[in-house]
Amino acid sequence: MTENTMRALRVGKIVVNISVGTSGEPLDNAMTILKQLTGQQPCQRAAKQTIRSFNLRKKEPMACIVTLRGTTADAFLRKALQAVENTLNLKSFDRNGNFAFGIKEHIDIPGTRYDPKLGITGMDVAVTVERPGYSIAHKKRHQAKVGSSHRVTPEESARFLAESYGVKVGEDQ
DSSP: OOOOGGGOOEEEEEEEEEEOSSOSHHHHHHHHHHHHHHSSOOEEEEOSSOBGGGTBOTTOEEEEEEEEOHHHHHHHHHHHHHHTTTEEEGGGBOTTSOEEEEESOGGGSTTOOOOTTTOOOOEEEEEEEEOTTGGGGTOSSSOOOOOTTTSOOHHHHHHHHHHHHOOEEESOO
16 A cells, blocks of 8 residues: 555744844844854844833844755754754644744754854744645645645644654653
8 A cells, every 4th residue: 555645744844033132243143153053044033012121122133033944954953853852842732733942052953063252042943844735725826725634733743753853752841
């Protein structure tokens, strides 16, 4: 019996986010770190509202992100999962099978060296798990909904991570 290739799971994209809360040198350092880790130019994100207690003004740059796809996403995910010791909490998964986790210090990622000029920063990693054919929901022409039997469940996503990346998914870790 042949397995249906349209039912196979894959990593659609990975979004890596570093939020420093202020613009200037800390944001420049975070952008440099993100570029070194991913090999792509990060994009700045601005504050959506003013928060006086945090000295944050609306539209002031405060974070940077990078979106990874394909083989670069796969390679980065393998290193990022090693930083969290290949363990994830079941609560990290949403109802669509996507998951996110945080890395407290970027130097925990294998192959990263500490640079005193840049300091140490943490980051958030959000991973989208999908099946082939998900792009039908985003097309301009012949747009359609993704059927309920084609959607990814958290259990399927956890099984995919265990088989493909050797990740242990547990209740309280």
